[in-house]
Amino acid sequence: MSSNLPDITATEFNYFHICQRKLWLFSHDIEMERESDAVLMGKLIHENSYQREKKEILIDGLVKIDFMDGEGVHEVKKSDSMEDAHVWQVLYYVYILRKKGVEVNKGVINYPKQKRTVEIEYTPEKEAEIERKLVEVEKVRQSQDPPATLVSKICRKCAYEEFCFA
Amino acid sequence: MKRNYYLLKNSRIRRKDNTICLEYENGEKKNLPIEDVEAFYLFGEMDLNTKLLNFLSQEKIPLHVFNYYGYYSGSYYPREYLNSGFVLVNQVEAYKNPEKRLEIARELITGASHNILCNLKYYQNRRAGLEGHIEEIEKYKNKLPEVSCIMELMAWEGHIRDRYYESFNDFLDLPEPYKKRVKRPPDNMLNALISFGNSLMYATVLGEIYHTQLNPTISYLHEPGNRRFSLSLDISEVFKPLIVDHVIFKLINTRMLSEKDFDQDANCCYLSENGRKIFIREYDERLSTTIKHRHLKRNVSYRRLIRMECYKIEKTIVGDAEYKAFQAWW
Numbered sequence: 001m002s003s004n005l006p007d008i009t010a011t012e013f014n015y016f017h018i019c020q021r022k023l024w025l026f027s028h029d030i031e032m033e034r035e036s037d038a039v040l041m042g043k044l045i046h047e048n049s050y051q052r053e054k055k056e057i058l059i060d061g062l063v064k065i066d067f068m069d070g071e072g073v074h075e076v077k078k079s080d081s082m083e084d085a086h087v088w089q090v091l092y093y094v095y096i097l098r099k100k101g102v103e104v105n106k107g108v109i110n111y112p113k114q115k116r117t118v119e120i121e122y123t124p125e126k127e128a129e130i131e132r133k134l135v136e137v138e139k140v141r142q143s144q145d146p147p148a149t150l151v152s153k154i155c156r157k158c159a160y161e162e163f164c165f166a
Numbered sequence: 167m168k169r170n171y172y173l174l175k176n177s178r179i180r181r182k183d184n185t186i187c188l189e190y191e192n193g194e195k196k197n198l199p200i201e202d203v204e205a206f207y208l209f210g211e212m213d214l215n216t217k218l219l220n221f222l223s224q225e226k227i228p229l230h231v232f233n234y235y236g237y238y239s240g241s242y243y244p245r246e247y248l249n250s251g252f253v254l255v256n257q258v259e260a261y262k263n264p265e266k267r268l269e270i271a272r273e274l275i276t277g278a279s280h281n282i283l284c285n286l287k288y289y290q291n292r293r294a295g296l297e298g299h300i301e302e303i304e305k306y307k308n309k310l311p312e313v314s315c316i317m318e319l320m321a322w323e324g325h326i327r328d329r330y331y332e333s334f335n336d337f338l339d340l341p342e343p344y345k346k347r348v349k350r351p352p353d354n355m356l357n358a359l360i361s362f363g364n365s366l367m368y369a370t371v372l373g374e375i376y377h378t379q380l381n382p383t384i385s386y387l388h389e390p391g392n393r394r395f396s397l398s399l400d401i402s403e404v405f406k407p408l409i410v411d412h413v414i415f416k417l418i419n420t421r422m423l424s425e426k427d428f429d430q431d432a433n434c435c436y437l438s439e440n441g442r443k444i445f446i447r448e449y450d451e452r453l454s455t456t457i458k459h460r461h462l463k464r465n466v467s468y469r470r471l472i473r474m475e476c477y478k479i480e481k482t483i484v485g486d487a488e489y490k491a492f493q494a495w496w
Contacts, residue, residue, distance in 0.1 A: 028484070029250030034379045146486045163481070165461040166474035 001119075006014050006134050011090055013092045016137045017085035022160055026042045032159040039159070040059040042078040047074050049112040063096050071119075073097065078117075080111050082154075087120055088133070094122045133160030139163040168204035169465075170370070170453070172446045174439060178213040179206075181221040200225050205373045209236060209442060228376055230369040235351070235436045238365040240350075241372060241395075243382075253379040254478055260483040261384050265314075270482060271316055271387040274403050275323050275490025279307045281407040282330050283493040287414070287424070289337040299333035304465070316387070331360075336451060338418050341425060351434035358428060358435045359417070363410035364402065366449055371405070371472055372398040378476040402477055404491050409468055413448045422448070460495075 015023040024030075034040075046066070053067035053074075066076045075090045080144050090107030109118040140147065149155075149164045158164075173179065178189040178445070186375040200221075206229040222229055223244040231239045260266045283303055292298045306326045313319045332345050334356065344356050352358040372395050376381045382395035387403065390396050416422045427441030437445060456465035466474070474493055482489035 021345050029248075030250040030253060030480070030484070031248055033248070096347075134443055144485070146484065161462065162470070163477045165459075166477040166481070 005060060005062065006063070008137050009136060010089055010092055010096075012137060013049075013133070014085045016140065016156070017088050018082060018131065019152075019158070020140050020152045021149060021164070022138040022158065023087065023140050024143065024146045025160060029145075030163070032163065034159070038078070038157060041110060045069070045078050045112060046076055049110070050074070059100065063093055065093050065097075068104075072104050072108050074108045074110055076110045076112065078108075078113060080114060080116065083109075083118070087118070088130075091120060091122060091126055095127060098127075099121075109149070128143060139162065167454070169202055170204050170207060170373075170450060171198065172207040172450065173208065173212065174209045174443055174446075176212070176276065176457075179208075179218060180215065181218050183195050186218075186221075188250075203227050205230065205369075207369060208232065209439075211495050217428060219284055219465050226376075228460050230372070232365065234271040236357075236362050236365065236442055238368055241369065243372070243376060243395075245324070248377065248379050249377040253484060254381055256483040256485075257381055257384045258293055261386060261402070263414075266483075267386050268313075268316060268319070270479065271400075272310055272313065273321055273491045274387050275319055275326075276307070277493050278323070278403040278407065279303065279310070280491075280493040281404065282326065282411075284496070285407050285411055286330070286333060289316075289415075293337040295336045299329055300334070302329050317474065319387070331356075333352075338415065339421070340418065352432055352436070354435050355425070355428055356414075359414045359423075360436050360444070362445060363414060363449065364406060366440065366446070367402045367406055367410050368398050368455065370469065371401045374469070374473045375401070375476055377473065378480060380476055380480055401472065401479070404475060405468070405472055408494060409449070409452050413452055417448060434465075 012023055012027055015026055024032050050067060051067065055067050055090065057068065065073055067074050072092045073087060073090055075093070077086050080086070086109050087107075089108055091102040094104050105122050107120045107122065109120070111117070153163050155164065175187070176191050180189070185200055186203065188196040188198065189202045190196075203225070205227060206222075209232045222242065226244055226247055230240040230246060233239045260270065264268065283300060286296055286303070287302050290300065301327050303371060305334050306322050306329070309322050310319065312460070313322065331344060331347055334340065338344075338356075340356060342354060344354070347360070348357050349353075349361055352361045360367075372382060374396070375397060380397060382397045382419065384390050384395035385400045387400045388394075388396040422444055423441055427438050427444065429438050453469040454467050456467045457471075458464070459471075461465045471492055478487070478489055478491075481487045
């Protein structure tokens with residue numbers, strides 16, 4: 001862990017908002033084979049949108065930013081069904097960048113398929129909220145046993161579905 | 167859904183750009199899209215090079231080799247890509263903890279014997295004379311909860327299997343009565359079919375383990391081997407009655423195979439090339455047969471059930487859920 005940066009990745013921070021079990025499994029390197037069509041679709045959208053921008057900026061092996069411009073940090077997503085998690089993910093990027101001394105105040109989520117963007121202002125309240133959440137993420141990661149299965153309709157599209165319900 | 171490719175004819179298999187090219191001895195060529203391949207099973211005499219193996223590694227495709235007699239020789243098991251130190255440590259710990267190990271091993275045999283009984287009960291309605299066998303196997307199965315070590319468990323498993331194979335005489339139209347299980351080399355048609363089917367099963371399960379974090383050498387029922395991927399043997403136990411035996415019953419009772427599909431000499435018996443072809447076709451069809459999964463509430467193939475069995479073992483060893491082996495409910 002370098003200086004005052006947390007060692008929580010953006011993926012983990014995102015999963016925290018979707019399913020704590022998913023976060024726990026992922027942080028224990030229990031990943032699923034990537035074979036779903038939704039994953040492939042997301043990858044293609046990622047590769048084919050905003051081709052003029054400099055893409056994928058990796059910061060300290062912690063977060064990988066899709067791209068940045070005068071507006072702020074951009075994150076490209078396939079579908080807005082997990083919007084809350086996306087919002088916090090992009091805010092986390094801003095948080096990390098500010099820790100590194102970069103003055104950013106805004107996050108933008110692009111949904112090219114829906115031709116829609118969402119802009120999020122970064123505020124001290126949100127910063128405090130992120131720091132509170134980071135403590136929670138760490139608690140989940142450190143827990144001895146995996147958190148219980150969510151049993152929700154989002155499970156149907158999750159790569160871990162067969163793992164959880166086998 | 168990706169497919170298994172079973173290559174029986176002698177040929178050269180090579181990478182051609184980003185596809186797989188098969189060149190047969192008669193000059194005929196065939197191209198396979200790599201996205202479609204789950205695994206290769208090589209039965210013929212094949213020529214291949216490291217360029218192909220590198221390509222298979224990159225695409226995460228295992229390749230299983232069988233010898234002249236259709237006996238499993240080994241696998242090209244590509245570099246692991248789903249590594250988890252956490253899972254590995256737990257897998258080893260579960261093995262080293264006698265209670266945990268016995269718990270998993272017992273469940274494997276319980277599931278296997280349930281599935282064996284399920285096969286027999288199916289035929290009980292059609293053929294008389296199976297009651298005795300079923301009763302006896304149920305008696306052995308009831309001993310399983312009491313066993314206190316792996317040795318004892320293995321002994322009951324042996325009794326169950328002996329009795330099970332013996333019962334084949336009562337519902338299969340065998341050309342000669344079945345006496346006992348003989349391997350390396352098999353001595354008659356039925357033994358040849360069992361050996362061949364189990365070889366296929368072993369490779370199939372190994373291919374599924376590859377796509378999980380589990381290490382194939384650390385097992386619970388079988389002793390972790392230094393020459394075998396013994397976890398594959400463990401998980402095979404549960405599915406052999408449902409997949410391999412089912413195929414055998416069908417092939418014999420519908421007379422899809424006859425004596426001319428076997429190569430026999432003094433004291434050994436093997437499937438001929440044509441016999442293998444028929445067997446593999448049925449085997450692969452069985453693997454892709456789907457059933458409605460009770461928890462997922464959608465159709466899953468038998469092959470997928472094997473993968474999910476791996477997940478269940480993984481869940482047990484990381485302390486998530488008690489292991490319950492797959493038991494047919496029909």
